[in-house]
Amino acid sequence: MSHDATSWALKQRGFKPATKLVLWHLCDRYHPDHGCFPSQDTLANDCEMSRSALNDHLAVLEQAGLILREQRRDRHSRKQISTYYRFAFQIDFPCPKSGHGQGEAVSGKQLEPCPENDESRVRNSDTNLVREPVIEPVTERERGSEPESKETRKANEKAFKKAFSSWPTWLTDSEPGAYRAWHSLSIDERQLACEEIGRYVEASRATGRKHICSFAVYLCEKRWEKLPAPAQVAANAPAQAAPFGKMWAARVYELLLAGVTHVGQLTALEQRMVEAGTFSVEHLLAEKQIKFGFPAVNDLFERAAGRRGALVPAYLQAMAERMTAVKVGGDLWQAWVAAHAVHGWPWLPNTGTVEYVYLPEGGPEALEELQALLRGIEK
Structure with a gap:
């Protein structure tokens, strides 16, 4: 790894040391020879952490707008094959080639996992593959403003924790997934999403639904926008x-x-009554409609x-x-x-x-x- 790459990774602010370590290894392990990053198994081994912990740190880097990820699944079985990731923008430092002193800059092109640890390289032309992008956060860089300060980041995380814990299914939801969806919203959208949680949950339960969507789905699909305006609700209140x-x-x-909402059928007893000539079919069905229809x-x-x-x-x-x-x-x-x-x-x-x-x-x-x-x- 070059000194420039080391400095760039370590100078990124607002990250935990373990997250910086992951970014450091991403830079160190990038191989322009193969046009790819290392596999996640390799990264987890280098960073001496579990795959789940690694994914959490990758999610933080993704939320900060430093990397992008996409999942690939088999088109037929829908089984996930691998997760591809790349830098989200041009990074002006040389990444060394394996075994060579001469390097080249990391670009925003698609970077694939290296064929390490029995993980085979997958070509884009394979017709049995479909891409499913991981939620790409809308970063401050994309919004055209300065990166959020440490205080703003803490306030944002605190607001997310409060909103997430108020969601009915928070105990079984994926918090990292919900946070990625939260981070993709603008500040105004986050505020509206929080304000409308109660109304959305109440409206969902009023429809008789047994299950309420996850917090991530609520945020990604901006479901609060589908609610009627409060004034309209007040006007139509029962x-x-x-x-x-x-x-x-x-x-x-x-x-x-x-x-009629329910059409009844004659019971065995009623059938015998019809056969005995006590009542007609029309009479019994009319009575059942009045009672149950x-x-x-x-x-x-x-x-x-x-x-x-x-x-x-x-x-x-x-x-x-x-x-x-x-x-x-x-x-x-x-x-x-x-x-x-x-x-x-x-x-x-x-x-x-x-x-x-x-x-x-x-x-x-x-x-x-x-x-x-x-x-x-x-x-």
């Missing part, structure tokens, strides 16, 4: 609706007009029977304005009872002492108009 009221009725008919509606009815309200989406406000008070037991009430029977819909539960309930204005004849209104509502 409202508590009293049973048999306008908003409650709007929700009931939104669900009914959406159609609209579970969300039946849940609303069960809550209403116990005089409990329900959370109703705010976007139904326009539809709620189309509801009108109908006297329980009156002519319009009876018309709606018949319409529900025709459509195979469950009817309202016992209203108790309630004398008026809200139902769509215009009677059953206005259902098509109501459905057209629903299609035009932005949810």
Whole structure:
């Protein structure tokens, strides 16, 4: 190794001694004869550390923008073959050739692992290989600003640790991978990512997902940008609706007009009843549809029977304005009872002492108009 290479590696600031040692050996082991760096097994042996520890230091060098890495996998089996790495930019010092005093500068061209320790060299023309780039950090050099100070670096690492530990899956996530993704973001993006963690996790759980993505995926795909604006969320926040009221009725008919969600099959007992002539197939299927075909509606009815309200989406406000008070037991009430029977819909539960309930204005004849209104509502 030349004195220039030694000085360059050792003068890099902000790194732990072990990381500098890895960089020192990268410079020392680079072979322009082969156009490659040494294998990671060789580097780990030279640095007297494990492969996992070596990868951690390589990740730090990558985050600092000194090296770039890419993984290569077999196109068919998807098995990882090797990790290729190279300097990320032109480094103006001579790297000696093996066994020669004359050297040449390290360039930004692709540098491949040497054929050491039974690791074969892989050609770019091999059609069975695919490249999968390791996340390449956006460095301060690329942003056109000065490299971050030691204090800034510490503040950045502290902010990452706080954000990472607040992620639901942090115990099983890869912290180095998450940090590489974090380092690839701008300062403003990191701040937004932290601010939206709570909203993203809540939104993910609201969809019924059993698993939440890793913190690295959240950062890489900038998933917080896909969340609706807070003002929009506030405008569409569910409202508590009293049973048999306008908003409650709007929700009931939104669900009914959406159609059956579950189609039941006749049981063995019911089949025997049909064979005995006790009931027809059509009658039994109609009953099963009313009981099981609209579970969300039946849940609303069960809550209403116990005089409990329900959370109703705010976007139904326009539809709620189309509801009108109908006297329980009156002519319009009876018309709606018949319409529900025709459509195979469950009817309202016992209203108790309630004398008026809200139902769509215009009677059953206005259902098509109501459905057209629903299609035009932005949810």
